[in-house]
Amino acid sequence: MIADTREVLVEVKNLRVEFKGKGKKPFVAVKNVTFDIYKGETFGLVGETGSGKTTIGRAIIRINPVAEGEIRFKGQRISGIIPKELDREVTRKIQMIFQDPMASLNERAKVDYIVSEGLYNTRNYKDEKDRQAKVEKALLEVGLLPEFASRFPHEFSGGQRQRIGIARALIMEPEFIICDEPISSLDVSIRAQVLNLMSSLQKEKSLTYMFISHDLSVVRFIADRIAVIHKGEIVELAETEELFRNPLHPYTRALLSAIPVPDPRVEREKKVLVYDPRVHDYSVHKPKWTEIRPGHFILGNEAELSQYEKLLAS
Amino acid sequence: MTAKEEKTISAIEEQELFTFAEFDEEASERTGYSNYSYWGSTIRVFLKNKSAVTCLIIMISLLAFTFIQPYLPNQKNPITVHLDPNTGRQLMNHPPSKEYWFGTNSIGQDLWARIWSGTRTSLLIAIIVGVWEVAFGIAFGALWGYVRQLDALITEIYNVIHNIPTTIIMMLLAYIMRPSFKTMILVMCATGWLGMARFVRNQIIIIRDREYNLASRCLGTPTSRIIMKNLLPYLVSVIVMRIALSIPGTIGWEVFLTYIGLGLPIDTPSLGNLVNEGRRLIMSPSLRYQLIFPSAVLSLITVSFYIMGNAFSDAADPRNHW
Amino acid sequence: MSEPILSARDVVVKFSLRGQILTAIRGASLDLYEGKTLAIVGESGSGKSVFTKTFLGMLDANGWVDSGSIMFEGMDLAKLKTEREWLKIRGKKIAMIFQDPMTALNPLRTVGMQIQEVLELHQGLKGEEAKARTIEILGQVGISDPAMRYHQYPHEFSGGMRQRVVIAIAVACNPRILICDEPTTALDVTIQAQILELIRGLQKKLGLTIIYITHDLGVVANVADDVAVMYAGDIIEYGTAEEIFYNAQHPYTWALLSSLPQLGIKGQPLYSIRGTPPNLFNEIKGDAFAPRNPRALKIDFVKRPPYFQVSPTHYARTWLLDPRAPKVEPPATIKAMRAKYARDAI
Numbered sequence: 003m004i005a006d007t008r009e010v011l012v013e014v015k016n017l018r019v020e021f022k023g024k025g026k027k028p029f030v031a032v033k034n035v036t037f038d039i040y041k042g043e044t045f046g047l048v049g050e051t052g053s054g055k056t057t058i059g060r061a062i063i064r065i066n067p068v069a070e071g072e073i074r075f076k077g078q079r080i081s082g083i084i085p086k087e088l089d090r091e092v093t094r095k096i097q098m099i100f101q102d103p104m105a106s107l108n109e110r111a112k113v114d115y116i117v118s119e120g121l122y123n124t125r126n127y128k129d130e131k132d133r134q135a136k137v138e139k140a141l142l143e144v145g146l147l148p149e150f151a152s153r154f155p156h157e158f159s160g161g162q163r164q165r166i167g168i169a170r171a172l173i174m175e176p177e178f179i180i181c182d183e184p185i186s187s188l189d190v191s192i193r194a195q196v197l198n199l200m201s202s203l204q205k206e207k208s209l210t211y212m213f214i215s216h217d218l219s220v221v222r223f224i225a226d227r228i229a230v231i232h233k234g235e236i237v238e239l240a241e242t243e244e245l246f247r248n249p250l251h252p253y254t255r256a257l258l259s260a261i262p263v264p265d266p267r268v269e270r271e272k273k274v275l276v277y278d279p280r281v282h283d284y285s286v287h288k289p290k291w292t293e294i295r296p297g298h299f300i301l302g303n304e305a306e307l308s309q310y311e312k313l314l315a316s
Numbered sequence: 317m318t319a320k321e322e323k324t325i326s327a328i329e330e331q332e333l334f335t336f337a338e339f340d341e342e343a344s345e346r347t348g349y350s351n352y353s354y355w356g357s358t359i360r361v362f363l364k365n366k367s368a369v370t371c372l373i374i375m376i377s378l379l380a381f382t383f384i385q386p387y388l389p390n391q392k393n394p395i396t397v398h399l400d401p402n403t404g405r406q407l408m409n410h411p412p413s414k415e416y417w418f419g420t421n422s423i424g425q426d427l428w429a430r431i432w433s434g435t436r437t438s439l440l441i442a443i444i445v446g447v448w449e450v451a452f453g454i455a456f457g458a459l460w461g462y463v464r465q466l467d468a469l470i471t472e473i474y475n476v477i478h479n480i481p482t483t484i485i486m487m488l489l490a491y492i493m494r495p496s497f498k499t500m501i502l503v504m505c506a507t508g509w510l511g512m513a514r515f516v517r518n519q520i521i522i523i524r525d526r527e528y529n530l531a532s533r534c535l536g537t538p539t540s541r542i543i544m545k546n547l548l549p550y551l552v553s554v555i556v557m558r559i560a561l562s563i564p565g566t567i568g569w570e571v572f573l574t575y576i577g578l579g580l581p582i583d584t585p586s587l588g589n590l591v592n593e594g595r596r597l598i599m600s601p602s603l604r605y606q607l608i609f610p611s612a613v614l615s616l617i618t619v620s621f622y623i624m625g626n627a628f629s630d631a632a633d634p635r636n637h638w
Numbered sequence: 639m640s641e642p643i644l645s646a647r648d649v650v651v652k653f654s655l656r657g658q659i660l661t662a663i664r665g666a667s668l669d670l671y672e673g674k675t676l677a678i679v680g681e682s683g684s685g686k687s688v689f690t691k692t693f694l695g696m697l698d699a700n701g702w703v704d705s706g707s708i709m710f711e712g713m714d715l716a717k718l719k720t721e722r723e724w725l726k727i728r729g730k731k732i733a734m735i736f737q738d739p740m741t742a743l744n745p746l747r748t749v750g751m752q753i754q755e756v757l758e759l760h761q762g763l764k765g766e767e768a769k770a771r772t773i774e775i776l777g778q779v780g781i782s783d784p785a786m787r788y789h790q791y792p793h794e795f796s797g798g799m800r801q802r803v804v805i806a807i808a809v810a811c812n813p814r815i816l817i818c819d820e821p822t823t824a825l826d827v828t829i830q831a832q833i834l835e836l837i838r839g840l841q842k843k844l845g846l847t848i849i850y851i852t853h854d855l856g857v858v859a860n861v862a863d864d865v866a867v868m869y870a871g872d873i874i875e876y877g878t879a880e881e882i883f884y885n886a887q888h889p890y891t892w893a894l895l896s897s898l899p900q901l902g903i904k905g906q907p908l909y910s911i912r913g914t915p916p917n918l919f920n921e922i923k924g925d926a927f928a929p930r931n932p933r934a935l936k937i938d939f940v941k942r943p944p945y946f947q948v949s950p951t952h953y954a955r956t957w958l959l960d961p962r963a964p965k966v967e968p969p970a971t972i973k974a975m976r977a978k979y980a981r982d983a984i
Contacts, residue, residue: 050826050827050828051797051826060530063534065530065533065534090536093534093535093536097534097535098530098531098534100527100530100531101527102527105526105527105528106527106528106530106531107528107531108528108532108545108546109354109528109550110354110545110546110549110550111545111546111549115545119532119535119537120535120536122537123535123536123537123538124536156354159914159915160682161914162914167531170531170535174535189681189682189853190681190853190854190855190894190897190898191681191893191894191897191910191911192681192914193897193899194897194898194899194902194908194909194910194911195910195911195912197899197908197910198907198908198910201907202907216826216827217827218827219856219898219899219900220899222899222900222904223899223900223902223904223908224899224904242904256828257827257828259831260827260828260830260831261827261856261900262827262830262831262854262856262857262859262860263856263859263900264855264856264858264859264883264895264898264900264901265859265883266859266862266879266880266883267880267979268859269856269859269860272860274831274832274835276828276832277828332936334935334936334937334957334960334962334963334964335935335936335964336933336934336935336936336964337928337934337935337936337938337939339931339932339934357656
């Protein structure tokens with residue numbers, strides 16, 4: 003049983019993010035999202051393209067502006083306009099790892115500059131020698147050789163580049179790292195390397211991760227709790243194994259049934275469920291975000307909730 | 317495998333071969349390299365383009381020559397009006413001869429000297445204006461493109477200014493300040509930077525939201541450093557191309573202004589007023605040489621810069637790097 | 639065993655790149671049987687796309703087939719040179735679909751026209767007959783309201799729908815072989831499942847033989863009858879899907895399977911392969927996987943292993959299968975797989 007006793011690191015309350023749309027109406031990427039992230043855990047956020055998962059990550063790290071609702075870090079509000087001091091603190095303590103290792107590094111800069119970029123900004127080093135030592139340490143921690151600092155990104159493979167991106171985030175000594183599909187663009191055999199690295203770093207440095215992905219099988223392996231997001235709303239949130247044992251929301255179930263399993267016999271027998279949004283009738287009774295079991299949240303109206311209760315009972 | 321290698325294999329103990337090799341973890345990291353260099357490949361592809369390299373050599377020689385020419389022996393002053401030693405009258409419209417290699421113009425000035433002096437003047441104007449366009453145009457365009465809040469405002473201002481024909485602005489300015497070398501430069505600078513700024517702004521909008529720029533923002537990098545280290549290095553190749561094309565462009569504007577009478581004064585030779593003088597004589601076949609020589613030089617410069625600019629832009633495209 | 643409809647033997651493909659020669663395929667062989675699906679599994683740089691492009695003469699301008707043969711319907715495809723000769727094969731006998739549907743679709747023409755054009759060209763249908771057949775095909779690939787969709791442009795379709803259109807164009811002429819190059823990698827998981835079902839359905843209906851290229855072992859488990867595993871331009875193991883998943887023999891296949899998160903145990907590190915694939919500009923001596931293989935034998939660095947037979951349908955290129963090699967324990971995941979299905983002996 004989790005929840006109440008652990009320290010809450012990040013709180014997201016009724017978050018709404020809009021983008022300028024065609025014409026007058028703004029495009030709502032994130033509708034009304036509420037969740038907490040506890041210190042030391044890996045929080046998985048799973049959704050398909052257009053679900054808004056990346057937008058949430060970028061809103062937390064203050065790249066996307068928030069239309070409604072708020073985001074809190076260690077109790078302090080960090081969404082909207084905040085004082086410079088807090089902004090500096092947030093820059094250091096919250097970091098991000100990006101999806102595409104080919105696009106997330108500055109091709110025209112040396113690895114040395116790329117990794118030290120954050121240090122230059124916060125002046126978090128004593129002198130040139132100290133800075134170089136920090137860069138070396140960061141590279142070694144991610145399994146790269148220190149001599150790589152004098153090279154350019156194009157000289158490295160995708161997996162190595164992703165590790166440079168991780169080094170860049172780590173050197174800031176963050177507490178919370180948002181990982182936006184960090185392994186989706188990597189080859190299968192390299193993914194395991196990067197996942198292992200991330201796990202070991204988490205243990206060593208007591209990091210908290212928010213792991214955004216569309217791949218439920220990866221998230222199952224690495225996340226403690228998983229939130230499933232569909233078209234800007236979180237539809238279900240639970241501890242990982244609980245979600246796989248008792249998926250309640252039809253979207254979650256469809257998603258689970260569609261994951262390809264690397265086992266020919268299982269795949270042959272499999273039946274794929276298709277999610278049809280019309281199965282919800284929200285014209286009269288609006289859906290509410292409810293904790294149907296301790297730690298297991300679901301979006302549904304009264305009729306649906308009683309259905310889910312029946313499912314859980316059986 | 318050769319027979320010799322086969323024998324070597326069987327000579328070594330079979331046992332030995334079928335034992336485990338030492339696993340060097342670091343060696344496996346090293347297999348990920350390639351030593352491809354972007355600028356190295358760009359220069360290599362550019363140098364492979366024979367016509368571009370030829371043009372480059374021609375332009376460099378031309379520019380060098382315009383500076384060297386006055387110091388060669390037997391060169392005449394471009395302004396001096398030459399008199400016929402026999403009659404004492406001006407040597408007007410003298411066709412090309414051993415004494416005057418390009419002939420003389422209607423006042424009796426040596427065309428050879430005038431062409432080189434004129435080319436030097438025009439190229440200097442073009443280069444100075446080009447440098448200004450780069451410095452100011454890029455700085456302005458970068459801020460315009462990167463800082464979202466400025467975009468709407470500046471775009472409005474740009475639209476207003478852009479709608480006034482450049483020719484009218486130029487004519488107005490040239491008229492107010494009297495024609496001179498400095499005026500030419502000021503006039504061209506006042507109008508030239510706008511195109512470069514717009515171009516840079518468009519390019520920056522394209523790359524502004526790429527992941528590596530977002531990463532820099534997450535790390536707290538200030539806007540000035542993002543522009544200097546993240547954005548501009550990407551734009552160097554397109555910027556070089558634009559400069560290459562702006563040089564013949566500036567000379568073209570200069571010719572136009574001279575045509576409408578607002579160019580450099582007649583005692584400062586430039587390709588503009590040389591072409592203009594020659595234009596008046598286009599109808600008489602014997603005097604056409606006064607148009608042909610400056611036009612030839614102008615065409616050579618224009619074509620060369622276009623070829624070089626295009627070749628460089630092709631070479632800078634990583635897809636052509638094989 | 640029936641005769642294969644396509645048989646590739648020792649194909650070597652080279653590219654001229656940045657002034658050097660790169661050997662992308664180093665002597666690959668495979669057999670394709672009618673009505674079956676062969677999955678070619680490999681990571682980026684393994685050469686899987688390049689290999690299948692040789693079946694259609696679609697190598698980039700700086701590449702060529704250096705040696706080897708590709709026998710199809712009595713012809714050696716490796717020897718075809720002119721566009722004319724390839725036009726008889728491409729689209730008609732062998733068709734290909736790619737990862738990004740927008741590379742195959744013309745944004746300026748309606749979807750209906752693009753399918754119809756293929757029918758008119760290859761099957762000589764005209765006018766109303768062609769249009770009717772086009773609408774029929776659109777329905778067959780699962781596009782609802784095909785008569786209306788016929789008039790729409792590609793940008794009016796979603797990613798999954800576009801891929802269906804591409805599939806429609808590819809099968810319009812009833813090719814014998816359909817090559818699918820990672821068609822679902824860019825699609826969401828739910829859409830992917832639907833497309834895979836569609837392809838399987840079409841295969842049964844039209845008797846297609848399919849080559850499916852992917853790096854996703856889950857997809858392989860779903861679609862494949864036979865599997866070929868590629869690494870650094872070479873096919874290092876091939877067999878039926880069950881043989882490859884439940885009885886893999888090559889250390890690279892072991893590594894691929896063990897590193898899957900689906901088969902991992904939470905809290906414990908995944909089995910991972912150190913390093914990166916080799917640089918194909920250099921000549922590779924011995925087994926290409928050796929530098930990254932903690933179980934490599936000394937001979938792996940010296941001589942390239944031949945194919946060792948595991949069963950009449952299962953072969954692997956690894957010295958570990960040589961009778962002289964020491965016994966090696968596969969990783970825990972592989973042992974678990976073998977044990978799980980040991981009773982249904984392969």
